[in-house]
Amino acid sequence: MSAAALPARGALRAAWPWLALAAGSGLFWSFLDARLTRDLLDWLPYLASGFVMNVLISVLAMALGTLGGVVLGAMELSNARVVRAPAVAYVQLFRNAPHLVLIFATTYIFPFEIVVAGSYLPFPDWLKAVLGLAVPACAYVAEIVRGAILSVPTSQWDAARGSGLSRGQTLRWIILPQCLRRALPPWMNLYASITMSTALASLVGVHELLHAATDASTAVRRDDFTIAVYLTVLAAFFLFCFPISRLTRRLERRFAPR
Amino acid sequence: MIDEALQRFIALAGRVGLHYDFLLSGSEVRQWAAGMGTTLLLVVLAIPLSLAAGIAFAAALTSGRPWLALPVRAYVELTRNTPTLVQLMFAFFALNMLLSRALGGAAHNPFTPFFWVVAVTGLHIAAFHAEALRGGIEAVPAPLVEAAQATGFSAFEILRFVTLPLALRTALPALMNNLVNLVKLTTIGSAIAVGEVTYASIMIWTQRDNVLELMIVILLFFGLINLTVSRIGHFVERRLAIPGYGV
Known part of the structure; x- marks a missing residue:
């Protein structure tokens, strides 16, 4: 049993009564109304294709956000004011900006196609939504990185040098492992939060889960179906985000400084 | 005087390629100001709602009564792990519809989209407040609670006079962080046609094609609100500080 698999199994064990509750009430409902279940099953592939888009947007936004955030976080710790000031300003501005406004901004400001070496490449809305969420993700990751680096006392550098470690070795074996431990839980929290924000992309016309649900509800036009389809959307996000947040809480407790 | 300053600003902005001409059109300015x-009204209503509900949820979570704590725990987990926009859509398209039907038609339904935005965003953030306050309440040293019990305080009095005042102080930074998120969340009102600033801006830029210009002002607007909120938070923090008591 590897160390990484342990908290994952624990989170699953903690989450399972909730999963059972959700599955149980879903099953109960389906016995109540067979027609509703059939309609819901008919639309399920369409809804699933929407959810794939949510996951894709969240993964790409988080990847870009992490790359940009690590650079910004390092810039925030620089001694040179010219390096530090722009990073601090970026983080302040975009941490306070509503995600929806940023998604609108990237959607409407960027063109619908870009010219690369004479050929026109389409610039689809979902990619703009990725950028719209990567902008605040950079700001949040920068704060996480800054906090993680500052949490390691500088005396450890001195102690490592005293033990005969080089600067590179100190970074690799002493500092970075501690930074990663501190940064991982908030980074995972951020990922869950960005995943939930991908639902905002439906408002700029990206075909994701919420958009698919609205399509389905306007196509079927039945009240019970509308309720069921929005409940399905809630359940999908919950089943995706809840295990992440349980795992995060376990890691937080495990990595808590003693 | 103001007109002159406005003219000069528009000319200045025009020189760097930003077109703020719409500021001269009375109807658009009125629409934007109304947004x-x-x-601001959404924020002012949702903040007290979130705090009141957050305290009630935290009290339920720490009450030690499973029939009270478990439903609230389930609500908190559900709220924290689903998108607020989906909650709003569910509330507006499903709950509101059921309410309309129960009341005999949409014409008799007193609940406006504005109401649903305040309720959903306020109760969403209340779940985050509840978690922060619960942590604060549980961090109160046990001897303090036992002393209050021995003095004859009831469970409610202990919450009101001992644990909650201390929990509020430890949880304050987290609460302020939640309130900043609440301010940002109010923008989802535009999804159900509540005329807040994002919605008003969409109306203007579909006519004018001046997205960048409006965005800059919106970002500054939210930056200003959140600066005010965190200033008030720091002020409250200083006023509540107990000399010699941690944090």
Whole structure:
């Protein structure tokens, strides 16, 4: 049993009564109304294709956000004011900006196609939504990185040098492992939060889960179906985000400084 | 005087390629100002709602009574792990519809989209407040609670006079962080046509094609609200500080 698999199994064990509750009430409902279940099953592939888009947007936004955030976080710790000031300003501005406004901004400001070496490449809305969420993700990751680096006392550098470690070795074996431990839980929290924000992309016309649900509800036009389809959307996000947040809480407790 | 300053600003902005000409059109300025007013009203109503509900949820979570704590725990987990926009859509398209039907038609339904935005965003953030306050309540040293019990305080009095005042102080930074998120969340009102600042801006830029210009002002607007919120938070923090008591 590897160390990484342990908290994952624990989170699953903690989450399972909730999963059972959700599955149980879903099953109960389906016995109540067979027609509703059939309609819901008919639309399920369409809804699933929407959810794939949510996951894709969240993964790409988080990847870009992490790359940009690590650079910004390092810039925030620089001694040179010219390096530090722009990073601090970026983080302040975009941490306070509503995600929806940023998604609108990237959607409407960027063109619908870009010219690369004479050929026109389409610039689809979902990619703009990725950028719209990567902008605040950079700001949040920068704060996480800054906090993680500052949490390691500088005396450890001195102690490592005293033990005969080089600067590179100190970074690799002493500092970075501690930074990663501190940064991982908030980074995972951020990922869950960005995943939930991908639902905002439906408002700029990206075909994701919420958009698919609205399509389905306007196509079927039945009240019970509308309720069921929005409940399905809630359940999908919950089943995706809840295990992440349980795992995060376990890691937080495990990595808590003693 | 103001007109002159406005003219000069528009000319200046025009020189760097930003077109703020719409500021000269009375109807658009009124629409935009009304949008900002609506956003402020949403914030002013949702903040007290979130705090009141957050305290009630935290009290339920720490009450030690499973029939009270478990439903609230389930609500908190559900709220924290689903998108607020989906909650709003569910509330507006499903709950509101059921309410309309129960009341005999949409014409008799007193609940406006504005109401649903305040309720959903306020109760969403209340779940985050509840978690922060619960942590604070549980961090109160046990001897303090036992002393209150021995003095004859009831469970409610202990919450009101001992644990909650201390929990509020430890949880304050987290609460302020939640309130900043609440301010940002009010923008989802635009999804159900509540005329807050984002919605008003969409109306203007579909006519004018001046997205960048409006965005800059919106970002500054939210930056200003959140600066005010965190200033008030720091002020409260200083006022509540107990000399010699941690944090």
